[in-house]
Amino acid sequence: MSTKGAFRVECPHCGESFDADFWTVVRGDRDLEVKELILSGEFDLLMCPKCEEMFQHEEPFLYIDPARDLLAFVMPEAYLEKKDEWLARMKADYEPLRASLASGQGLSGTPLYLFGLAPLTALLEQDRDREEETEVLEFMAREDGLQLLAVKPASARELDIPFSVPMPAGLKGRAAALKAAEALRARNDALPRLKKLIDALTSLEGDELTFLKS
Numbered sequence: 001m002s003t004k005g006a007f008r009v010e011c012p013h014c015g016e017s018f019d020a021d022f023w024t025v026v027r028g029d030r031d032l033e034v035k036e037l038i039l040s041g042e043f044d045l046l047m048c049p050k051c052e053e054m055f056q057h058e059e060p061f062l063y064i065d066p067a068r069d070l071l072a073f074v075m076p077e078a079y080l081e082k083k084d085e086w087l088a089r090m091k092a093d094y095e096p097l098r099a100s101l102a103s104g105q106g107l108s109g110t111p112l113y114l115f116g117l118a119p120l121t122a123l124l125e126q127d128r129d130r131e132e133e134t135e136v137l138e139f140m141a142r143e144d145g146l147q148l149l150a151v152k153p154a155s156a157r158e159l160d161i162p163f164s165v166p167m168p169a170g171l172k173g174r175a176a177a178l179k180a181a182e183a184l185r186a187r188n189d190a191l192p193r194l195k196k197l198i199d200a201l202t203s204l205e206g207d208e209l210t211f212l213k214s
């Protein structure tokens with residue numbers, strides 16, 4: 001599903017110019033090896049065929065993970081110099097794609113426009129931590145016979161809470177979720193996002209859990 005394009009690049013060490021392959025679209029939910037390259041900082045590393053030196057070269061690409069409701073236009077960091085111009089161009093490029101990308105894939109949120117890999121890497125690292133914490137929470141919840149309700153990924157990021165909320169079987173609403181979350185926290189207080197979930201549930205107005213996936 002991920003696609004590559006070839007671009008001409010010049011080695012900053014010896015001046016050799018050569019064609020190199022770059023990812024133009026990365027599917028974060030399917031291409032786990034490519035996602036790992038981003039997380040490890042090897043994503044845009046090239047080796048010169050002549051002098052064999054390694055160097056970084058950024059090209060714009062699209063990062064898509066429908067399961068996590070993530071769509072990011074990642075531009076080279078150098079584009080920051082003409083940030084407004086590039087943003088306008090990226091947004092214009094996105095408009096004709098909006099309908100097909102959003103409807104077919106379950107993407108609901110507004111796309112992110114990022115400059116350089118660092119903000120994407122930071123986001124993916126936070127999501128990975130959140131996933132690990134969610135797995136622990138889900139394991140404990142199942143042991144207690146609780147059901148789990150999925151949180152909208154964008155809300156999980158915004159509130160910095162787990163990707164799912166524990167709920168006693170047959171119940172729904174804020175008060176029941178709060179009680180279940182507090183019971184889990186009494187057993188394990190090493191989950192910072194469970195604490196934030198309790199805070200979010202405490203401060204929520206009304207009984208409806210507005211941050212759940214519908």
Ligand SMILES: [Zn+2]
Pocket residue numbers: 011012013014015016048049050051052053
């Ligand atoms: Zn070279």
